[in-house]
Amino acid sequence: MTHQSDPRVVAVISAFHPPQDLPERVKNLNKQVIHTVVVDDGSDIQRTDGVLKNLEDLGCTVVRMPENVGIAAALNAGIDQALRVWSPDFLVTLDQDSALDDGYIATALDTYTEAQARGVEVGLISAQSHNGLDVPLLSRRARFPEAFDPLQSGAVIPVSTFKKVGMLDERLFIDCVDSEFNLRVRSHGLATLIGKGCNMTHALGQAQPMMLFGWHVTVLGIKRHVHSHAPFRVYYMTRNSIYLWRQYGARFPVWLVRRLRFQIESDVFRMLYGANRRGQYRAFVRGCLDGWLGRLGKIDPSFQLRIRA
CATH class of the missing domain: 3.90.550.10 (Spore Coat Polysaccharide Biosynthesis Protein SpsA; Chain A)
Structure with a gap:
């Protein structure tokens, strides 16, 4: 105290x-x-x-x-x-x-x-x-x-x-x-x-083995993992990242490019190697659209249900 x-x-x-x-x-x-x-x-x-x-x-x-x-x-x-x-x-x-x-x-x-x-x-x-x-x-x-x-x-x-x-x-x-x-x-x-x-x-997010045709991807002798997120989280991350670009891209372009690199790596790995890849992809596409159109707020509950399975 x-x-x-x-x-x-x-x-x-x-x-x-x-x-x-x-x-x-x-x-x-x-x-x-x-x-x-x-x-x-x-x-x-x-x-x-x-x-x-x-x-x-x-x-x-x-x-x-x-x-x-x-x-x-x-x-x-x-x-x-x-x-x-x-x-x-x-x-x-x-x-x-x-x-x-x-x-x-x-x-x-x-x-x-x-x-x-x-x-x-x-x-x-x-x-x-x-x-x-x-x-x-x-x-x-x-x-x-x-x-x-x-x-x-x-x-x-x-x-x-x-x-x-x-x-x-x-x-x-x-x-x-x-x-x-x-x-x-x-x-x-x-x-x-x-x-x-x-x-x-x-606490760190849940990580899953990065699998390709049944093979655990290994780079320089290190088995790679990808942090798993539910599709609704992918939606928010994608949408809100695009919103940041639209709001702050002109003022902080270098910062946003550096952050975008990390974002792209995560998105690609999740959609290639993560669970529920179809839901991840649909969440990513919808997040891009809503972010570009400025649709913020809580995710549409019916869409969240569709990408869950």
């Missing part, structure tokens, strides 16, 4: 069918913040009521959304609650499967203070490493390095940033929410720094 004179930091966690071990992670997190707000994004109450009650027993504020509204809207609801009740100086946003190392918040605030003293306008501070592996940087030669595309999970954000650039874009629903916010922060002349020494443990 912080001292009275320290910056007031409140954590906001978006949860959907939260895991049983979330209260244990929050118990450790509470040592670094003055309060934690957990937003349940429309989970099945019978499956999650016990976990949510355990979080309330720890002193957390639990906000229950009546339906699944997406990570941006869920986090915004938690941020609004934190601002109204706790008047923090900083907010740290987190996924339900993320855990901050001891001292993460204090280290991030040290980076913020040092950068501000050097005349850097800081929009947010994110992890230097995930699971012990350094994140990609915009430039390694900068005195205060910026993450290439920092996750919203683990981002320590001054309240002044939200006042200057606005809240998370709820129209994206999920996927690219953090990327859009990062670009908007940079559009306002603010830096997205890494906190020197900040490490976050984060």
